[in-house]
Amino acid sequence: VSVAQGSSSVALKFSSTTMSYGHEKSDRVTVTVTPQLAGTSPTGKVTISAAGKKLCSVSLSSGKASCTLAATKLKIGKYKVVASYAGSSDFSGGSAKKTLSVTEPATKTVLSSSVSKVTVGNEQVAHLSVSVTPVFGGTAPTGKVTITSPTHVVCTLSLTKGKGSC
Secondary structure, eight states: OOOOOBOEEEEEEESOSEEETTOGGGOEEEEEEEESSSSSOOOSEEEEEETTEEEEEEEOBTTEEEEEOOTTSSOSEEEEEEEEEOOOSSBOOEEEEEEEEEEOOOEEEEEEESOSOOOTTOGGGOOEEEEEEETTOSSOOOEEEEEEOSSSEEEEEEEBTTEEEO
């Protein structure tokens, strides 16, 4: 007598479908593999991947498993995340897909001046400093910062290790 594998369905859930780059460790991915008929819970491994990259591999326990995404594993963008269940001797494999967005990291920007008051004609005495830090830690931002008044550009500076001045 031959017994065929039971069928199962795979479900994928995120703690949030949008995450900030560099802060992926706050996002939890949960996979549930449910048998078509009540009885034995599916066992085996599930691989979670996106854009051809393996994000994590988990072993099912009572048909469920979860993992936390590694920081900076995915670049900024929108991804189809796939949970692939390889199946077991009792259950056939399957997969589930869900969209995940990775957004620009949040930053804190501080502008400071060397003087508290500037007189028209003596603007050169003012020295402006900018500090940009990532809210969740990580690499200091780079790039350009433009400081403007209501009527014109005051200065444009380049950040080095999150800091710049003009």
